[in-house]
Amino acid sequence: MLAMTETTRCPAILISAPASGQGKTTVTAALARLHARQGRKVRVFKCGPDFLDPYWHGLASGAPVHSVDLWMTGEADVRQRLHEAAQEADLILVEGVMGLFDGNFSAADLAQLLGLPVLAVVDASAMAGTFGALAYGLQHYQPSLRWAGMLANRVATAHHADMLQQGLRDPSLWLGAMPGVQLGENAPKARTAALLPERHLGLIAAHELSDAMQRLDAAADALAQTPLGQRLWTAAEDAPSWQDWCVDFAPPDMAADASIDPPQVQPWLAGRRIAIARDAAFSFIYPANLDCLRAMGAELRFFSPLAGDALPTCDALWLPGGYPELHAQALHANQALREAMAEHVAEGKPVWAECGGMLALCEGVTGLDGHIQAMWGLLPGQVIMQNRLGGLGMQQLVLDTGLLRGHTFHYTRLETTMPVSTRSSRPGAAVQPDRGEALYAHGSVRASYFHAWFPSNPAAVAGLFGATIQA
The missing domain is CATH 3.40.50.300 (P-loop containing nucleotide triphosphate hydrolases)
Structure with missing residues (x-):
């Protein structure tokens, strides 16, 4: 440095x-x-x-x-x-x-x-x-x-x-x-x-x-x-x-300021192939998050559900946020992809579904007019569109592998029977049972409205994508 x-x-x-x-x-x-x-x-x-x-x-x-x-x-x-x-x-x-x-x-x-x-x-x-x-x-x-x-x-x-x-x-x-x-x-x-x-x-x-x-x-x-x-x-x-x-x-001076301590990156994902949905329905991707995955050794394989792409051969799957509710019909029509993702989950391979990615995996989306659009149905739950914000602001998510920083911003709510592993909280605040964004666990799927900034804790991210990390 x-x-x-x-x-x-x-x-x-x-x-x-x-x-x-x-x-x-x-x-x-x-x-x-x-x-x-x-x-x-x-x-x-x-x-x-x-x-x-x-x-x-x-x-x-x-x-x-x-x-x-x-x-x-x-x-x-x-x-x-x-x-x-x-x-x-x-x-x-x-x-x-x-x-x-x-x-x-x-x-x-x-x-x-x-x-x-x-x-x-x-x-x-x-x-x-x-x-x-x-x-x-x-x-x-x-x-x-x-x-x-x-x-x-x-x-x-x-x-x-x-x-x-x-x-x-x-x-x-x-x-x-x-x-x-x-x-x-x-x-x-x-x-x-x-x-x-x-x-x-x-x-x-x-x-x-x-x-x-x-x-x-x-x-x-x-x-x-x-x-x-x-x-x-x-x-x-x-x-x-x-x-x-x-x-x-000037670059950061680590020696002069001990409070500046960026997370260390190791090749936790070396040899692992991560499939990433990327198109108009799944476009909420920080470039720094991709850089972080690559820095950990992951091979990134992008695909477009809207274009009818098949699920690439992969060890883990990331469904980022975006606007899947605007493309529900096209996404639901890609049943070959839905079946491939179901097989991926049945084999115990990890899935990180973030906000819109979680929405797309649910059973359906109810619009403001009450009309229900079917989604992929791999997660139990209905997503309800609403006029008011469902979540907004900076959030932290504490996992066994450490604290991830990020944020939340959505106009929907999720009605689901999925168990809640933990919840996010405001920066520096303790987790509360009825506040913050839920982290849901369903088989090998981890899903949340929480948008993660991967470089804030690469080890925690590697854990979400299947790496074995010692806490």
């Missing part, structure tokens, strides 16, 4: 907002696309747990997008990933989570730790002078933060933008106004408002839309008209440039 003194300097900003829904994902993706198509190498990171925003950032930047979080992924992982990115990138963008100061480990905490300049994206569609008050409050709430500036989003007219700009106490913070972005010259306002459309778990992933790149280019074109989009790349006299926002990125 490199020493803390071996830093790499790179322009970087953290893009945040006063709250969710302000447009920070659109601005982050637009900024990445704007610079990528100008020939620069852009690396984008996402604060907190998220599977959907990274699809847009990956398409915009042309590079893998990793999550960074001071609890779930840990400080050592954050520092190492950003340091490695700085060695190859021309620009680093980090999208925040929720509002700037929200959460026990907030986006502001990350910006403070790393010295990242903060760009605040504010939905100014229904305000004028109050934009300045909001900007002043954000800037001074935690005075030690380094600021890049403010970008007004969803601005109606040039006059509206002028009123917003005049409200700023510090004129140097003004980075421009983004209008409602249209797709084509005659695009209706309804389509404008849904530049990056959403469904019940967040944004629709970029790979699900045939015009995803067109949407990104439209956003990049709009951003190119702002001071942020026109900011100079090379330093010039009396003109702001990206060099003003350079950050010195």
Whole structure:
């Protein structure tokens, strides 16, 4: 591991907002696309747990997008990933989570730790002078933060933008106004408002839309008209440039800080073949989780249940989260796969079914309209869709092999007779019998709404996939 003194300097900003829904994902993706198509190498990171925003950032930047979080992924992982990115990138963008100061480990905490300049994206569609008050409050709430500036989003007219700009106490913070972005010259306002459309778990992933790149280019074109989009790349006299926002990125210094102790990886899965479902129904996969499996020696074999693929020859099976409820008919029709999975379970081979993966294995899904769609029926239970959240937030899962970190986010509940092995809990909290996400055990299947961050405890993950680990 490199020493803390071996830093790499790179322009970087953290893009945040006063709250969710302000447009920070659109601005982050637009900024990445704007610079990528100008020939620069852009690396984008996402604060907190998220599977959907990274699809847009990956398409915009042309590079893998990793999550960074001071609890779930840990400080050592954050520092190492950003340091490695700085060695190859021309620009680093980090999208925040929720509002700037929200959460026990907030986006502001990350910006403070790393010295990242903060760009605040504010939905100014229904305000004028109050934009300045909001900007002043954000800037001074935690005075030690380094600021890049403010970008007004969803601005109606040039006059509206002028009123917003005049409200700023510090004129140097003004980075421009983004209008409602249209797709084509005659695009209706309804389509404008849904530049990056959403469904019940967040944004629709970029790979699900045939015009995803067109949407990104439209956003990049709009951003190119702002001071942020026109900011100079090379330093010039009396003109702001990206060099003003350079950050010195250092790797973690294990010797200097004993609290930084990343989990060790050993070849626990050497020689084991892990089949992984991956398509529009099973797309909630952290790239770092795949890297972790490979680092433990596993051979990964991907297949698409939606495409009618057979189950690859394997020693273990992973069914990640996603949207199986949107593809119930196609999944249920793949009976050859269902029979192969049943045989896999009958042979005692392990299955890790995570959130949507668990849903797909159940008997059926009851929609909001009461209509029941049959699923694979390998787990006893009915999944009930609901309008309210069934679970949200960071979670830890304590197994015999140690503690796994992760999160939960779902709009369904499971009615089942399966025994509960244990439950997840909030970070640092004790397990409670009626709180947290259940870990179900059914034969060789382990299933939960809990989404695991594999690098937080590779040994525990290896145990889920059948390795013998000494506690």
